[in-house]
Amino acid sequence: TFVVTQACIKCKYTDCVSVCPVDCFHEGPNFLVINPEGCIDCGVCIPECPASAIYEEGNVPADQQEFIEINARLAQLWPVIDSAKEPLEDADAWVDITNKKQYLEE
Numbered sequence: 001t002f003v004v005t006q007a008c009i010k011c012k013y014t015d016c017v018s019v020c021p022v023d024c025f026h027e028g029p030n031f032l033v034i035n036p037e038g039c040i041d042c043g044v045c046i047p048e049c050p051a052s053a054i055y056e057e058g059n060v061p062a063d064q065q066e067f068i069e070i071n072a073r074l075a076q077l078w079p080v081i082d083s084a085k086e087p088l089e090d091a092d093a094w095v096d097i098t099n100k101k102q103y104l105e106e
């Protein structure tokens with residue numbers, strides 16, 4: 001399965017949503033997650049993300065392993081998002097900032 005990591009937080013560009021063939025992205029206040037039970041591992045979302053936030057599960061960076069569990073858990077709580085929308089207001093200011101986990105709103 002594929003996993004959204006911290007780079008998405010406070011950006012939420014949603015380019016990924018428009019290409020997913022199975023609508024397995026779920027939307028929270030300032031982050032998206034992928035439902036591991038829906039993802040068909042097509043990989044088309046990876047190059048679409050301006051923040052390079054999406055990884056195949058086996059390639060998630062060592063310091064972001066917790067996002068595997070975060071995606072699985074929050075996908076059960078958040079609604080599906082099936083079409084792109086405007087990024088968050090300050091997305092371009094946050095895109096290059098690392099260690100954004102502390103800002104994740106559930």
Ligand code: SF4
Pocket residue numbers: 002019020021022023024025034038039040041042043044045046
């Ligand atoms: Fe959707 Fe494919 Fe990305 Fe999985 S890898 S989230 S199926 S676009």
Ligand code: F3S
Pocket residue numbers: 004007008009011012013014015016017032048049050051052053054
């Ligand atoms: Fe997030 Fe990238 Fe999608 S910033 S909303 S994973 S395009």
